[in-house]
Amino acid sequence: MTTTDASGEEGFTEHFEALLAADERIEPRDWMPDGYRRMVLRQVAQHAHSEIIGMQPEGAWLTRAPSLHRKASLLAKVQDEAGHGLYLYSAAETLGVSRAELLDALHGGTQRYAATFNHPALTWADTGAIAWLTDGAAVVNQVPLCHTSYGPYARAMRRVCQEEAFHVRQGYDVLWSLCRGTPEQQEMAQDAVNRWWLPAVALMFGPPDTTAGGADDRTAAMGAAVSRRSMAWGIKRHTNDELRQRFVDNCVPQAERLGVTLPDPAIRWNEERGHYDFGPIDWRLFREALADNSQCARQRLAHRVAAHEDGAWVREAVDAYAAGRYEEGQSA
């Protein structure tokens, strides 16, 4: 479609706004504002990249899983995450970019992934904490995304959501066993929860977009502007801080049942709000801590790039085979 005259554009805008107002899905064939396309693409690509990079911290423990049952569960989980990455890359491709372009953007650092995964998985218990907390955070984000306005993204989320909920239970179960094991195992579980709590709370929900989570006015206002736009377009349904609260509310009773302490002394039930209070996140400090962790971030990306580059000859072979070029090449 090449119509760019003002009246044509207006007709398209009306149609787009009407779809949003009726809470219907925007499909790839529908006209959409550039800003909408860019925002959906950015989010879906970031989500896809997070699934793929997120395979690394847990994948590193596949060869060391301490029982065959846990090894099988972890293999199945990491396999699911690869599948999630594939659904999401396909959803992103409907917006007119290829998988190769998306991977180049990840490898080149122009598209991001959830910085949560830039934390190192130091012990076996981390596989439990990651699945319980980061997949748990992912579920809180993704349940509303099943109704996001962009059709292919909403459908991908519906397929992903159930599996993520299963991962959360699996992670909880890993920790459950450790918490009922030897004192050394209990210590390992608590230590992993200590290290993965803040990354999940702070980084899985995006930047603050209200002052509720302890952000200063200016930071909150910046986040709020982005969230407002995204909500107006029906991409997001809740503020980052609302979802963060929902996550904390889920985790506190689960932690109590597990017998681990969430590393935030300010957590307590607030009768008036009907929510758990939690300590303000020091966003400035957190950003500095992330910079310190950039060793791990570089390693995640380098791992990904190495796999991609080492596999280049394989992908070239696939292309050549599909094109039937081999015999010509040999006889030339």
Add this chain to the structure above:
Amino acid sequence: MTVSRTGERTRDVAAYALRLGDDALVLSQRLCAWVTNAPTIEEDLAISNIALDLLGHARTLLAYSGELDGTGRSDDDLAYGRTERQFRNALLVELDNGDFAVTIARQLVYAQYGLLLCTALAGAGDAGLAGFGARAAKELEYHRMHAAQWTVRLGRGTAESHRRMQAGLDRVWPYAGELFEADELVERLDADGTAVAPARLRADWEREVAGVLADAGLTVPAPSWHATGGRSGLHTEAFGPLLAEFQSVRRQYPGGNW
């Protein structure tokens, strides 16, 4: 699984199941190391799926072996509680992954063997092995197809992929023979139809693999030396580090609850 026999024959079946279980366990462990390192995300997924199937085979067979050998050891006891010399896997499955072509060559050799063996086992006199064979054959059929398709794509892809695929075959080929070795154990079990002597499968295996290599424009490697020793616990030097990694966490926490 049904324990249908007693005495010596039962211990033979236990030893036989242990060999096959160790093959599947060690190959699964090797494949685990590919996950997040594969050439495409589709392959991360396919390889983890195959590793998961093999792990399932290992669990069934090790649990069965422990049930029959009189020690009452669980699959975990056998996987995590033995030392290098007590493992009975063929050397093929412990070879370093190498590049993707080496891994595919190893997959082709193993999956074709596993498919023929499990198909034959489905008719074995031992009910436990027969049940396992029938179930596992379906999965190995997919593993074989996966390996065969890659062998052809790489063989008929680029000059580089052709060269690498041939080199991968040359690398693993000397380790194929051990899979078909005969010894007193398998001969006893084969004699009355309790289980299958893999030597019976060799001709079919050679024909099937040669067919794939012909489709791929690759050469069947010339017979050279023949690796052996795994079935009596004499492994390659690569096996110690593999096992140390595999068992590390469980050994760090004695008496742990997992």
